[in-house]
Amino acid sequence: MGERALGGSVGDGAYAALRTAIVTAQLVPGRRLSENELAGLIGVSRTPVREALLRLRDERLVEVVPQLGTFVTFIEEDAVADAHFVRESLEVNAVRHAPSILDAGALRPIEDNLDAQERAAEVGDDDAFARLDDELHHLLCDLSGRSVAWRLSERARGQLDRVRRLSLPDAGYRRQMLAEHRAVVAAVAAGDADGAERELRHHLRMVLSSLPDIRRAHPEYFQEI
Amino acid sequence: MGERALGGSVGDGAYAALRTAIVTAQLVPGRRLSENELAGLIGVSRTPVREALLRLRDERLVEVVPQLGTFVTFIEEDAVADAHFVRESLEVNAVRHAPSILDAGALRPIEDNLDAQERAAEVGDDDAFARLDDELHHLLCDLSGRSVAWRLSERARGQLDRVRRLSLPDAGYRRQMLAEHRAVVAAVAAGDADGAERELRHHLRMVLSSLPDIRRAHPEYFQEI
DNA sequence: GTTCGGCCACTTGTATACTAGTCCACAATG
DNA sequence: CATTGTGGACTAGTATACAAGTGGCCGAAC
Secondary structure, eight states, X not given: OOOOOSSSOHHHHHHHHHHHHHHTTSSOTTOEEOHHHHHHHHTSOHHHHHHHHHHHHHTTSEEEETTTEEEEOOBOHHHHHHHHHHHHHHHHHHHHTSOSSOXXXXXXXXXXXXXXXXXXXXXXXXXXXXXXXXXXHHHHHHTTTOHHHHHHHHHHHHHHHHHHHHSOOOHHHHHHHHHHHHXXXXXXXXXXXXXXXXXXXXXXXXXXXXXXXXHHHOGGGBOOO | OOOOOSSSOHHHHHHHHHHHHHHTTSSOTTOEEOHHHHHHHHTSOHHHHHHHHHHHHHTTSEEEETTTEEEEOOBOHHHHHXXXXXXXXXXXXXXXXXXXXXXXXXXXXXXXHHHHHHHHHHHTOHHHHHXXXXXXXXXXXXXXXXXXXXXXXXXXXXXXXXXXXXXXXXXXHHHHHHHHHHHXXXXXXXXXXXXXXXXXXXXXXXHHHTHHHHHHHOGGGBOOO
């Protein structure tokens, strides 16, 4: 877990390392974390670890109980729905605020991204596909000119990534994702704000639909009720 | 500045105290803050102060420059627009997700709030009006059932509150606000999602429109370019 | 008078020490 | 055997100490 991000502070590195570990379920839901233990693992002191845990608490990826411990949260339907709500709100509003006439310079990276997705889907490179997926949503957010859209959407995505990582993607899934991406982009390029909103809402809801399957496959990651 | 919130930790109290001081411009934009100085003022150590400053940095209310100092940010058009974007995204999506048929139980507190606003507007009680304004938006967010809507909207509001606090409200302004509130609620109550969205977007944009006036009245609060 | 250079006070970032509270195991007691 | 109390080993919250770096002041040299 130890490697640290180059640019930022130690605290940023600790945050990145912990977030990755949680999202990839290396640190499984319910797992008890101690600040001392994490500090030892990452090789820093408690201070930057605490800083990282405070940020992760904001994202509801950990829960810190005073005088008791810090725990990786279970996947809660409510938290996932919240994250989805934030993401949908921001990204839909972002494509709504996209300039109605897009010059070729703005559209070019998006088209390139879609082509790259096509190649990744053919080859079956799941990591590349996921990366391009993120990049596309980032590009769509940036159309609004409000960088905060992607920044907050990214943060909310922690909950959703945990789910996405667990769903076993097959070729059909990727093909469908790609088709939906193309539908959104087509509407945006045509200046059809209502259509873009509709397609994007539909697309974002896909990740939510896999939740019951994941719950069946990994009941131990969910809060027993 | 010193009083501390009862429920939470020392860090929470420091955050609340600092945020209030910044939003009310007791700590003016550009003001240099030192963690030691703040710790002395609030009467705690640097650790909880740092925790508070990290949160305020997230909200772009302070900027921390390593090895140099922490500064109250100037009012930046870009930051205000970002906050507005977040708020509009979340609240519009919230009223869109409100159940199409509202039972009287859900609508009652909203109607009560509007009546109270009417009274506050007549008396000219600006503080009460601002408080009821917040409460109404809170109630509207809660219609969606997603508590995160209000939580994030509230956070983004730091930037907007700084502006709102500086605008000198007159009776006409409050009357207009109240009329807009009523228009939003009427559309929501009628189950007219499109209408509610339109009215809410219009209403939220009002606070942005006062920005040039405030800039003329308080140029020292804005970043000279 | 101007400019360059070094020192110093002060900043945040990080590490460590101390405080207060919770859980659990285990022993003593009914 | 069951129950209760008690001590110890943990926890996070807070305070303090140390490290690394910045800017400004002040004096000296030109």
